[in-house]
Amino acid sequence: MSGFRSKRRLFAVPAIAFTLLAGTAEAQTNRIGGLYDITVAGLTIGRGTLSLVLQGNAYSAKVGLEPAGIGTLFSTGKGGAEAAGWLVGSKVMPSRYTMASRAANRDFYVSLTQGSGHIRSADVAPQFKPNKERIEVTKQHRQNAMDPLSAALVPVSVGKDGLGPAACKRKLPVFDGWTRFDIQLSFKETREVSGRGYDGPVVVCSAKWIPVAGHRPSTDSVKHMASSDMEAWFAPMGRKDVLVPYRITIPTRTGQLVVEASKLRLSDNERDQAAR
Template sequence: MSQFTKPIRSFAAHLVAAAAISAFSLAAVAQGASAQTARLGGVYDVTVAGLKIARGSLSLVVQGNAYSAKAGMEPAGIGTIFSTGKGGAQASGWLGRDNVRPSRYTMASRAADRDFYVDIALGGGRVKSADVTPKLKKSPERIKVTPQHTRKVVDPLSAILMPVPANKGAKNEAVCDRTLPVYDGWTRFDIQLSYKEMREVSGRGYDGPVVVCEARWIPVAGHRPSRIKASGIENRYMEAWLAPLGKSRVFVPYRIQMATATGTLVVEANRIKVYGGKDTAAR
């Protein structure tokens, strides 16, 4: 995997998944759609140290509480110099009152002349099957993924959906009070969010307040501790800017950033367009 794809795949796996980084507004119309069908299309930019390296795309359909999304990523800007790799991901499932219940996740990408593939089926709050390529190399150091690790998890793409109960008096800051249990087919990890501050943003399809959460990546299983320590990934600063779109209590990342050895990695919407549905702020 090239130097271009390594930081993107690593960060995406922590919060938005490889080849799914473009799906920031996945739930923008989910609770405002009722039984109607709503569709969303978007284009997203990925930069490192201010230089554009990739472009993401998204198509989404939400009907009632069911969602289905397809996202893709390809090199752009200076990224075309260092990599010809590209990939895509799909996810589907249902939105609960305060959680997400995914049913299927697939991802396929090619980078540095290698193919990466994931097919995960979920149901009843657990992973029913998982097919991945390539397989993890055997190592006595690697922490084994057990059935317990694959219960009550979400796939990387569905992990960006953050419904919050409309409790009386609940503040928007409460969206940061959560831990996302993610399984990507190879590894199991948590993303722990905590409240930092409120900000105002404009443009890119959303104008208004965002909740800024600090994010911490916590390895659970499937990893090699020595590799994690050497990479320093646990100590890298990450944050997510979450926007309440429309009148719903669904929050989605407006911007995600992470410190890397080569500069700050930023994933941010370039333009978003919604078709159908109602009470949405993304236009």
């Protein structure tokens, strides 16, 4: 089951990282594409891709993961996830999420339907085996929660505050299909980055993983994650009112896990041709 948990967390991490659709012909469309390196203790174990489309206040995001570098010696698994929804002020309001992957000759699948900031339905495979210690996920735990991919998008106000403490002043309630947890962000600093398709400031947030339900509190993996000091860097790619992950770090027992952008591409100031 340790591989099962690790695979789910990988999709929740970068992860933890991405009202109505504006219906006018002038709705601006921003497209962001990214390649991410995944390393542990400085060794490359995987590659990730990100595709994000922002059209008015609607978003559509897609990520893919596959082994790379030394990771190909231990795993042939790969997978991906997709999410869509709306940005309403400072809130993300997802509508759907799917994740499918294969690892260690096992298939993993999640399908969530969402609305009004809640998880409406969930279809997952495989199911957890019964365990008396596991905290049951109730209907209440699915209220005011979102999928892991939608949680990677950070709406902010335009201006200096967008890359200041206010950007990190939030708790992200996440449901991945099996477990419910919170990611508590807090402001650390701002930095300048360059040379990977984006030149400019990023806001650096400290992050804490808080288990809520679906977990077994006594397990070493849960204790380790809950006590780890994580970090997330966010950049205003394409639009100044929406931040996306640039770098995520998580301490593991085998070294620091880092998911970091290696190449970013953005296309902004476009108009939705299909709406004309």
